[in-house]
Amino acid sequence: MFTFIHCSLCVLFLMLTLRCVLWPVCRTKSRMSKNSSKVLNLKDKISGNEVDLSLCNLTEVPVRELALFPKATVVDLSCNNITSLPPEFCNLTHLVKVDLSKNQLTCLPDDLGNLSNLQHLDLYNNKLTVLPVSFSQLRSLKWLDLKDNPLEPGLAKAAGDCLDEKQCKQCATKVLQHMRAIQEEVDHAREKRLLKEKEQEKKKEAKQREREAREKEARKREKAEEKERRRKEYNAQMAALAAREQQKKKSEEKKKKNGQATDKKVVVESAPKPRRSFLSLLFKLLLLLLLGLAGVAAACQLTDLRKEAVCAPVNVAVEDGLSWARQQEVVVRQLLQNLSSAAKEFLESTQASKN
Incomplete structure (x- = not known):
């Protein structure tokens, strides 16, 4: 019984397989025959x-x-x-x-x-x-x-x-x-549409050209601004350089002026030397004169010449002078100080006026 059922299933499976394989071929042949019949019927x-x-x-x-x-x-x-x-x-x-x-x-x-x-x-x-x-x-x-x-x-x-x-x-x-x-x-309508499309295309192209022109103008303006910025930077650098050169020049001129002032000061300071020499010479002459007078006075006072008639006025003058000198010692000292201060102020004023 089992064998019979098994064989029946195998036969059924084989029939299904053959149908699946042969059905498309049969269908194609049927379709071809149908088409052929169409051609034949048309004839x-x-x-x-x-x-x-x-x-x-x-x-x-x-x-x-x-x-x-x-x-x-x-x-x-x-x-x-x-x-x-x-x-x-x-x-x-x-x-x-x-x-x-x-x-x-x-x-x-x-x-x-x-x-x-x-x-x-x-x-x-x-x-x-x-x-x-x-x-x-x-x-x-x-x-x-x-x-x-x-x-x-x-x-x-x-x-x-x-x-x-x-x-x-x-x-x-x-x-x-x-x-x-x-x-x-x-x-x-098509021509109108094409014309409209053409106009729109022209407008689009015009807008494109306008946009390109704006972009070009913007690039040109940016280049001009960049050039102006570089020019300002260059001018600023040149101005700074010129200022440094001017400062340097002023510094050199100042140094030069200071050098000239120093030279003038040296000249001014060396100029009064002849006056000092003249004064020293004058003092020396006065000193010699005083020494001479002192020598005459000493000769008339200490030697035997005091009895002579020539020494009489000298002795009198010496005695009067000594007495007067004793009286005017303070005045002479003050006078000498005043003369020294006056001479010093005169030299300073002269040097200042020359500077």
């Missing part, structure tokens, strides 16, 4: 220059397959569930007539205007509200049907009723005119 649906893909329950346009048949210029994609056209659809420039009526289209690609050969476009019973601006470039378009679409009022007015061939042709003409007006408005 089957081509009749001359027409491709009939209506009522195929398509949710997207087989753009790659259609591109393989450039001679198929008429494509019928009506009565499907297509919600949007891929951007690559705009590369099918060989298309002349396209029927997309009774689908679920909510918008068209922006480059729809690249379909330069498109003449007939049926968009009946979709969910379109607006058309791309490039729609105005469909210059070959001669027939257009936009009935039963929730179009915006301006576009709905231009599209009209489109109840017959004539009205559908008028719809193509008026819608192209309407879209060209919108294109002009868009171009004008």
